[in-house]
Amino acid sequence: MTLPILAPSACVLRHSCHKVQWPYPQLGFVVDGSVPLGRLDIAVVGSGISGLTAALILSKNHKITLYEKEARPGGHSNTIQIIEEDRSVPVDTGFIVYNEENYPNFTQLLQYLNVKSQTTSMSFSYSLSDRGMEYCSNGLNGLFGQRKNLLNPDAWQLLRGLLRFYKEARSITVSTHPDLTVGEFLKEGGYSKSFADLHLIPMISAIWSTSSQSTQRIPISSIVRFFDNHGLLQFRNRPRWKTVCKGSSVYVWRLLNEASVRLQLGQEISTISRTNNGVTVRNMHGATKNHDAVVLATHADQALRLLNAPTPSETQILGKFLYQKNTVVVHNDDSLMPSLKKLWSSWNVQSNSRSLDRMTVTYWMNKLQALDCQKDYFVSLNPYDISCSRTIYREFSYSHPILDSQMLSAQQDLRLIQGKRNTWFCGSYFGYGFHEDALVSAIQVAEALGSMRPWGKSNTDLPYSSTSTAVKSRAVDA
Structure with missing residues (x-):
């Protein structure tokens, strides 16, 4: 035993x-x-x-x-x-x-x-709605899916920050940085606001279903450990994700x-x-x-x-143990998705520059579950704006632990x-x-x-x- x-x-x-x-x-x-x-x-x-x-x-x-x-x-x-x-x-x-690698018992x-079960995709997109910037995780073509991003300093700062983070992250451990939070790490490391606000914080918030403020209080060593074990610190050979059939x-x-x-x-x-x-x-x-x-x-x-x-x-x-309550809405409002459909991903985070802490995470269920259907179906966490002309099918409330x-x-x-x-x-x-x-x-x-x-x-x-x-x-x- x-x-x-x-x-x-x-x-x-x-x-x-x-x-x-x-x-x-x-x-x-x-x-x-x-x-x-x-x-x-x-x-x-x-x-x-x-x-x-x-x-x-x-x-x-x-x-x-x-x-x-x-x-x-x-x-x-x-x-x-x-x-x-x-x-x-x-x-x-x-x-x-x-x-299967990280869920052996399940x-x-x-x-x-x-x-x-069936294989699925775990792509990621981010949209800054009021500034018209958006990108997805499909390589350079995804980052510059909006061709105007080629002239956008935010996009290049994001890319430089991402490459630097991938290079430096594995040196961050509990023994070297026992109490350093995500927010402190980004500030002390001199990472750009573009990388912090447009990529790392939204991605962590999406994974743990937490607000931007709660995300910044998570120990950075925990994030690095999780990212490393899930292949998120590398561009290739990431785990194959699955969903339960039906x-x-x-x-x-x-x-x-x-x-x-x-x-x-x-x-x-x-x-x-x-x-x-x-x-x-x-x-x-x-x-x-x-x-x-x-x-x-x-x-x-x-x-x-x-x-x-x-x-x-x-x-x-x-x-x-503290928890965050999240409102989950099942709907078909594509205004919470990137404006360019080629950037639509499994996970989609939308925010605006006036309040970066207000983020909506939207799952595109057609892509995640390979749904056999005629419409697009979305599941959004804490949506701050859903068009009244669209259909809301169900609404739930789930609580998630805050990893601090x-x-x-x-x-x-x-x-x-x-x-x-x-x-x-x-x-x-x-x-x-x-x-x-x-x-x-x-x-x-x-x-x-x-x-x-x-x-x-x-x-x-x-x-x-x-x-x-x-x-x-x-x-x-x-």
Whole structure:
């Protein structure tokens, strides 16, 4: 049993326990712990990828009740169907893409569930709407797709900054620049505003679904590590990106069909109370249910709010994770795309010079999902202007963790609260904030409770675990 970050010191007291040891080679010590024997009654709260994975694996050995406050399961894996004459068009609205190199466990989960995927493109464009400048990532022809950019100093400064960043970035590590933020790095390094405002900051903001201000507070060493592992510091040999055929919800329902769980949709939990003998889950209507243990597969801030009488450690550690709420709109307004259609890309960032912090990220779903349809469909994060003459199909609200130094520090302490008072935690906040991070954290919890994943093993280190033996960053998803 390999448990890179979990160090539980408590077990469910109403069951017999057996002693186990988890080695921490990088820290030079071994942690003793206990896990319960026998079949447990476990509540899993939250049906995003971490909750689904935990429920699936744990259901092989335990009785599982999966609570979800929404009327649908899946969390950010949310596919809507748009009716277009004689066909139904599946459009993903949250999680969209992955690659096999940086998503090894998710890849094996899809294989286990016999879910098909298809290759996609991960091109990028940027438009400065009020200044008429735009470009895309398709080489020099993309940068100078507007031929007037050949005479635009901003375009040349952007190119020089990009080449310089690619050359210098790999020398930036946690040891050399432990606390240096993106904003400080750009300022101290003398990078041009053109490179900062028209490329690096918009790209990071698009990847992490954060504002320009939040982006500038991210440690630059974290960005470089992520970019390097994803081949973003090179022009060639980048990972091949994929999408789930017919939408990400396909794997959600296939997983639930495989798992032996009691699914409780529309069951918003108000409080979770813990005793030495187990936990009591109370919903918003006052109904209660007793369980041996609980797995909180929610955002960190949500988990803290759910706990009745959280411990000082839980309050301190979980309270360090901050989130940004993003409005996601599914529509067909191409005014949020580059004016030149040859520059349309999978990811498209639009801003204006009056307020560079107001950026809209628009995903061109036809290109990303290879949709068989007649119209163009877009998914935009925080659109500041959508034409009223266009169609808005659906609107959602998703929250994303803010990757700052406070979050990275708290991640190293998460193992200290695992398994205490019959309570376990998992979610994307254990890593970079993406799908693979959430899935890996769920695998670790399930295996700590004695259930092994029913597919082949891959690396289950998390990028900021204090015991991580290999840094493996995760792919980009909304």
